[in-house]
Amino acid sequence: MHRREFLSSIASVAASGALHGLAPAALAGIDPDSRQATGVKIGEVSHNGALAWMRLTERAARQADGELRRGTVRPFAGGRSTRELEGSTPGAPGRVRLRYSTKANLAEARDTGWVTVPAERDYSHQFHLGDLRADTEYFYSAETSGPDGKLHAPVAGRFRTALAPDSTSGLRFCMTTCQKYSQLDHPDGFHIYNSIGALDPRFYISAGDIVYYDSDDPRATNIELARYHWDRMFSFPRHRQMLAHVPGYFLKDDHDTLTNDVWPSMKLKPEYRMSFADGLRAFREQVPMGRSTFRSFRWGRTLQIWFVEGRDFRSANDIPDGPEKTIWGVEQKQWLMRSLAESTADWRILISPTPIVGPDRTSKGDNHSNKEFAWEGRQFREWAHKTLGDNFVNINGDRHWQYHSVHPETGTHEFSVGPASDSHASGSPGENKNFHRFHRMLGGFLEVETRREGRESFLDFRLRDVMGKPTYAYTFTRGIKS
Ligand SMILES: [Fe+2]
Numbered sequence: 001m002h003r004r005e006f007l008s009s010i011a012s013v014a015a016s017g018a019l020h021g022l023a024p025a026a027l028a029g030i031d032p033d034s035r036q037a038t039g040v041k042i043g044e045v046s047h048n049g050a051l052a053w054m055r056l057t058e059r060a061a062r063q064a065d066g067e068l069r070r071g072t073v074r075p076f077a078g079g080r081s082t083r084e085l086e087g088s089t090p091g092a093p094g095r096v097r098l099r100y101s102t103k104a105n106l107a108e109a110r111d112t113g114w115v116t117v118p119a120e121r122d123y124s125h126q127f128h129l130g131d132l133r134a135d136t137e138y139f140y141s142a143e144t145s146g147p148d149g150k151l152h153a154p155v156a157g158r159f160r161t162a163l164a165p166d167s168t169s170g171l172r173f174c175m176t177t178c179q180k181y182s183q184l185d186h187p188d189g190f191h192i193y194n195s196i197g198a199l200d201p202r203f204y205i206s207a208g209d210i211v212y213y214d215s216d217d218p219r220a221t222n223i224e225l226a227r228y229h230w231d232r233m234f235s236f237p238r239h240r241q242m243l244a245h246v247p248g249y250f251l252k253d254d255h256d257t258l259t260n261d262v263w264p265s266m267k268l269k270p271e272y273r274m275s276f277a278d279g280l281r282a283f284r285e286q287v288p289m290g291r292s293t294f295r296s297f298r299w300g301r302t303l304q305i306w307f308v309e310g311r312d313f314r315s316a317n318d319i320p321d322g323p324e325k326t327i328w329g330v331e332q333k334q335w336l337m338r339s340l341a342e343s344t345a346d347w348r349i350l351i352s353p354t355p356i357v358g359p360d361r362t363s364k365g366d367n368h369s370n371k372e373f374a375w376e377g378r379q380f381r382e383w384a385h386k387t388l389g390d391n392f393v394n395i396n397g398d399r400h401w402q403y404h405s406v407h408p409e410t411g412t413h414e415f416s417v418g419p420a421s422d423s424h425a426s427g428s429p430g431e432n433k434n435f436h437r438f439h440r441m442l443g444g445f446l447e448v449e450t451r452r453e454g455r456e457s458f459l460d461f462r463l464r465d466v467m468g469k470p471t472y473a474y475t476f477t478r479g480i481k482s
Pocket residue numbers: 178209398399
């Protein structure tokens with residue numbers, strides 16, 4: 001089925017005005033009898049499996065009116081409910097299941113069976129879909145029912161599994177970071193979701209700061225407010241539409257764990273009713289995530305990607321730097337170095353929520369390009385240069401400007417994808433010719449493509465602005481034996 005056909009097949013558009021509290025924009029493409037206002041997230045896609053995140057909600061779509069909290073951060077008074085707020089999508093009790101098939105009409109569909117969604121997990125559930133065929137498109141019907149068993153209208157979507165490990169085909173993916181609600185650039189969701197959807201990539205990466213608990217209003221100091229941040233972000237029609245055909249890999253950084261530059265033992269302000277451990281749980285509850293938050297996926301012969309965890313295992317930012325001080329922790333670092341060294345993929349790409357090359361402002365002390373973690377940063381860059389050579393690239397989230405940097409001593413390449421919207425761009429120390437091949441302080445995203453032609457393998461990087469227009473392109477090339 002082609003993309004256009006598919007989108008119209010899920011667009012059973014409602015008599016929008018008839019539904020109380022929902023503006024027409026909020027209903028575009030959403031069946032008023034469905035109850036999945038936060039959509040479906042397919043994630044952790046491999047060549048034979050995937051995770052499907054579902055959540056049952058009271059209504060079909062987000063609360064379009066209600067109190068708008070998109071400005072200066074103010075406290076949210078105790079005793080009030082997030083239901084009063086714009087973008088809220090309260091969860092509801094009942095059951096969920098997913099039917100999926102390689103046929104668009106769901107012929108011979110497999111079925112996960114019904115599962116009751118508990119309030120303790122925000123009425124969400126994650127299904128592990130196993131035994132899938134590599135490089136195959138799967139169509140799904142995400143179904144819900146109330147506690148009485150009465151079915152709601154289903155939500156449709158599709159995704160494609162990863163290329164088989166021995167496939168020589170290339171692929172395209174996209175990456176984004178730093179989506180700040182107060183800096184939204186369109187009432188139906190960020191422009192980048194339309195721009196990425198139009199490229200029809202095999203997957204996208206949301207590389208941290210997916211929501212800003214501490215610096216978007218209202219500050220999320222408890223689990224209800226944290227969930228509200230996720231609800232309003234993923235209930236935008238544009239976001240739902242893209243995620244209905246583009247699976248994601250989700251990484252967290254500081255703002256979607258708890259607060260700015262957070263580490264596990266950081267002392268929190270007294271107003272916090274949420275601990276670091278609560279933050280880790282909330283993240284796993286809101287995105288499809290398997291056993292480990294650090295993991296690697298192979299996409300055929302051309303590509304292997306690594307996702308690193310930057311919060312769970314980190315030392316306190318404010319202790320003196322040295323060999324013991326770490327962002328990654330011993331176990332993750334051993335896994336990362338061993339699996340990177342063993343990989344036979346044409347291209348090895350590390351996805352890190354924070355930069356490794358930089359440069360960054362001298363006032364910052366949270367990442368491998370800062371002096372606070374200089375020891376581990378240098379250790380990794382030197383190791384990568386010696387062991388991995390020229391087919392290793394880092395892509396980072398966190399920084400609010402686009403760049404392509406090359407470390408002057410080790411030659412490590414790093415791409416920063418830019419924030420989700422132009423108005424969120426800020427904070428660069430400025431262009432530095434010792435590092436930068438490209439520097440642009442505006443929003444956008446990154447598109448990466450791998451391809452083999454004859455005895456050569458290519459890796460194309462294209463930074464794009466929020467509307468999808470290329471701002472910079474760079475191609476890596478290497479010879480291959482087989
Ligand atoms: Fe950020």
